[in-house]
Amino acid sequence: MLLMKKLETEKGGAKINAWLDSMRTSSPTRIRSTTTASLPKPTTEAPGFMFEQIVAASTGKQIVMFLDYDGTLSPIVEDRIELSCLKRLISSLLLFIGYKTPTDSFFVSNQMRATVREVARYFTTAIVTGRCRDKVYSFVKLAGLYYAGSHGMDIKGPSKSYKYKKAASEFLPMIDEVYRVLVEKTKSIPGTKVENNKFCVSVHFRCVDEKSWFALADQVRLVLDDYPQLKLTQGRKVKEFLRRLVDWKKLSHRAAKCA
Numbered sequence: 001m002l003l004m005k006k007l008e009t010e011k012g013g014a015k016i017n018a019w020l021d022s023m024r025t026s027s028p029t030r031i032r033s034t035t036t037a038s039l040p041k042p043t044t045e046a047p048g049f050m051f052e053q054i055v056a057a058s059t060g061k062q063i064v065m066f067l068d069y070d071g072t073l074s075p076i077v078e079d080r081i082e083l084s085c086l087k088r089l090i091s092s093l094l095l096f097i098g099y100k101t102p103t104d105s106f107f108v109s110n111q112m113r114a115t116v117r118e119v120a121r122y123f124t125t126a127i128v129t130g131r132c133r134d135k136v137y138s139f140v141k142l143a144g145l146y147y148a149g150s151h152g153m154d155i156k157g158p159s160k161s162y163k164y165k166k167a168a169s170e171f172l173p174m175i176d177e178v179y180r181v182l183v184e185k186t187k188s189i190p191g192t193k194v195e196n197n198k199f200c201v202s203v204h205f206r207c208v209d210e211k212s213w214f215a216l217a218d219q220v221r222l223v224l225d226d227y228p229q230l231k232l233t234q235g236r237k238v239k240e241f242l243r244r245l246v247d248w249k250k251l252s253h254r255a256a257k258c259a
């Protein structure tokens with residue numbers, strides 16, 4: 001306790017407290033209704049929908065839909081971070097024969113999948129996510145879309161030539177190493193989950209008792225100090241290690257050439 005207090009008041013402690021405050025703000029604990037019946041029905045007349053304005057502004061332009069995965073195409077859930085391929089396959093098979101399992105809320109619902117398929121018929125559609133591309137593709141299972149995994153480090157589109165994952169592949173060994181180090185350093189903090197997203201690594205705080213958040217964030221900070229090539233970003237109750245200094249100008253130039 002004394003050590004934690006000391007840490008909390010020192011310089012590094014101020015930085016960690018700032019991280020945690022901003023994580024709390026970006027992912028507040030919400031009391032959710034368990035049924036969709038209480039949700040307002042989506043309508044083009046809903047206040048703020050601005051359908052007419054969107055139509056007017058898009059005249060003569062090409063619309064591209066960029067969709068997030070977690071919290072957009074599937075609900076935010078507590079503990080569905082890593083499912084093995086086998087578990088995913090079993091869950092999909094059970095769902096296919098109409099048997100609902102607790103993992104179902106984690107995947108894209110059939111209704112959502114049908115909606116995205118419909119949207120993609122009219123607009124170029126991309127799913128942009130912090131998760132690794134293959135994982136998200138295995139959840140969404142729709143061909144004909146662009147998938148940008150690991151926060152855009154790994155992009156694949158419907159056309160075979162649209163692929164520039166090699167751009168960051170030289171960093172894979174380092175990312176694997178960081179993943180292993182983080183697993184080791186955080187294993188004593190109950191509830192911690194470290195997720196390898198191929199080109200980035202996520203440390204999940206969601207299932208960790210808030211009293212241990214500081215200790216977990218401190219481990220994250222120590223690992224970050226050892227890898228100056230990486231930067232830290234944050235999502236909903238998650239801290240993510242990303243490669244810094246990727247030449248995005250070069251990447252977008254190559255993407256434009258492939259498209």
Ligand SMILES: O=P(O)(O)OC[C@H]1O[C@H](O[C@H]2O[C@H](CO)[C@@H](O)[C@H](O)[C@H]2O)[C@H](O)[C@@H](O)[C@@H]1O
Pocket residue numbers: 068069070071075076077078079080081128129130131195197202204206235236237238240
């Ligand atoms: O860019 P996103 O698609 O939003 O990816 C950000 C992170 O999404 C996932 O974590 C989030 O969803 C989990 C499941 O609902 C939830 O438990 C977690 O608290 C959220 O942060 C994913 O697991 C992470 O790897 C992504 O970084």
